[in-house]
Amino acid sequence: MRTVxxxxxxxxxxxxxxxxxxxxxxxxASVTVPWYDVTVCGPAAVRVGRFLLEPDAGFERLGDAGTVIVPGWADVDAPPPAGLVDAVRAAHEAxxxxxxxxTGAFVLAAAGLLDGRRATTHWAHTAALAARHPRVEVDPDVLYVDNGGVLTSAGKAAAMDLCLHLVRLDHGSSIANAVARRLVVPPHRDGGQAQFVTAPVPDRDDHPLAALLPWIVERLDRPLTVEDLARRAGMSTRHxxxxxxxxxGTTxxxxxxVQxxxxxxxxxxxxxxxxxxxxAAVGMGTxxxxxxxxxxTVGVPPDTYRRTFRARTGPGPDDPEPAAGRG
Structure with a gap:
């Protein structure tokens, strides 16, 4: 999956x-594991917004990649180019x-990759996606959907969430968090979180939960209840x-x-x-x-998760030198 x-x-x-x-x-800079090899694939010259981009290779190279990413498609009212659709379908078959x-989801849908699958796109275009591709189970209320070999995201910030989710799948949580820190973005938002919440997400130091959220994170080992949180915040449980x-965007x-x-x-x-x-350390009790x-939540048991990411990545970027006997 590391050839993108x-x-x-x-x-x-x-x-x-x-x-x-x-x-x-x-x-x-802190990550020493082998990173992704990225190739931009497309026609000889591509107009992206106001910029002219010269790809590294043609669409035929998509079939050599472990991961193919289709960015947002601007004109959702027009069918995507047949060459792009065919190449994406062939890459999936490979x-x-x-x-x-x-809105790259419109390309995947045109390729038939979303038929019978749950998928999402920017909330402003979910109705159009559902109408044009009735075999797709369009979910307008989530940030991204992971179907294993086929993944879709909502717009802008949710696209970043899905990219970090892929890094987490490939390299583990510690390295994904290091990427998020470099980009100065939140390290994780669950894919099932709502796209459109009742109010815009405020500045991180300027909302009613600004003091409460870090207080919770520092006490994950304790049996916290909603009543405990409300008492700490000085508000009713309903508020x-x-x-x-x-x-x-969640309860x-x-x-x-999730924390x-x-x-x-x-x-x-x-x-x-x-x-x-x-x-015990995370407050789960047993x-x-x-x-x-x-x-x-993760899709595999804890022991399997540990074996997988120890084998793939070894110690995290902030870890000390391995102790004797560490697997």
């Missing part, structure tokens, strides 16, 4: 193309992981829920669960602690509880 091809043609959105190249084109950012939905308990799972991922990658100890929630 960006499929471009006239009419692509430059923001999504640029952020994909930024994420996959260069690793943070085994590539195919990813669309924002707390409204503020959480407005600021994070207090769901947000807390616990992400902390567990980091501990599995960076320590030799047993699952029981990690369950290994059984951690395994149930971890498997449901």
């Amino acid at each position: 091809a960006l499929a471009v043609t006239d009419g692509m959105l430059h923001f999504e193309l640029s952020l994909a190249y930024e994420v996959f084109g260069s690793a943070p 085994g590539a992981r195919v990813v669309s950012l924002c 707390l829920g409204r503020h959480f939905r407005a600021v994070t 207090p308990l769901q947000w807390l669960l 616990r799972i992400r902390r567990a991922q980091e501990l599995l990658e960076r320590t030799d602690d047993g699952v029981d100890a990690i369950a 290994a059984t509880t951690l395994r149930r929630h971890f498997n449901r």
